Amino acid sequence: MNAIVSATELLAELAGPQPPLLLDVRWQLTPPGGRGTTPTGRADYERGHLPGAVFVDLEAELAGPPGAAGRHPLPDLEVFGAAMRRAGVRAQRAVVVYDGGAGPSGGWAAARAWWLLRWAGHPSVRVLDGGLAAWTAAGGPTETAVPSPAAGDFTPRPGGLPLLDADGAARLARRGLLLDARAGDRYRGEVEPIDPVAGHIPGAVSAPTSENVTEDGRLRPAAELAERFAALGATEAAEVGVYCGSGVSGAHQALALAVAGVPAALYVGSWSEWSGDASRPVATGAEPG
Missing domain, CATH: 3.40.250.10 (Rhodanese-like domain)
Structure with missing residues (x-):
């Protein structure tokens, strides 16, 4: 399976019978502290996101607390799994992750979500190539409504990626x-x-x-x-x-x-x-x- 999907491909898939789940992972690296600004990511999400997309917090849900293991170590598996289930992630439903797509750290957060889900055993995860910027450039719609997805069933099983x-x-x-x-x-x-x-x-x-x-x-x-x-x-x-x-x-x-x-x-x-x-x-x- 290809690891990326174009905006035009995603537009077609979302109109089909089995649309993928969308996760918005907007985030920015902010030196000198080196952690991202999740309030900014959340605020950007609330100003407009792909229809039905659920916001995922890179700092709290895709990484553990900073320390000896690094600034963005692996998250606790229970915390990660619970966050993914709250977002509606299901083992047998395709997932597409995206971030802002523009700027010096564009694509990084979405790739982190892709890698972590694939490492944790999800079989079908792709990154929206070019992120939100590519989506809007292709005429893709956005909305401000915050969805309440049904709980997912995804349970992390590490080992999917080395x-x-x-x-x-x-x-x-x-x-x-x-x-x-x-x-x-x-x-x-x-x-x-x-x-x-x-x-x-x-x-x-x-x-x-x-x-x-x-x-x-x-x-x-x-x-x-x-x-x-x-x-x-x-x-x-x-x-x-x-x-x-x-x-x-x-x-x-x-x-x-x-x-x-x-x-x-x-x-x-x-x-x-x-x-x-x-x-x-x-x-x-x-x-x-």
Whole structure:
């Protein structure tokens, strides 16, 4: 199943006999604290969203409390499962997730929701390519009414997508390919606006997520993505992992890799966990190290 759906495709599906459930995951990264502004996301949702869409709070429902495991660690499974059931998620109903789609962090939150649901065992989850911006550009309607969905039946069963911890990421950087999804200046250690230490995991290869999207926030065509990743060493036959600052933009990189046909594991704790442990090595500069 394709991991993304276009606005025109979604318009047709919503008019069909088995429309997908829509989840609105609007969110923004806000340095220096590094957590998103969920009041803004909720307020944006209430000003207008896709018809029938249910708002999901990335901070409270798609991530656990920040701490030693990073700024956006995995959520408690009971909390996550209850939140998804409240949103109406059912095991046998397709889900489409979206966010604002525009701006420097466009697509990240939706990708986090996609990755988490797929990792937790949901069989049919897609991201609206280009988010709300693409939807409105295609003439899609919005509404302000807040729905009250019937309770879902989804129960998380982890293992649907591969997951890395810090030690696993370190091993993969040595034996396979570990991609760093952050901006190049953060990878090189020239700046660090959020986390306590600048640099990257030794052996990781710089692969900014921003290079996976077009100017309007849509993912590049699958063939272009496959060519880009192949040049970095990421092919279907390679063992590939991804990390970022806190497991959000890294999920977007995992989404792009999936569209390109390359399976990849996500290190959810990412740099926020790695750099919080002074015993872990740090590399700087343009080379993997």
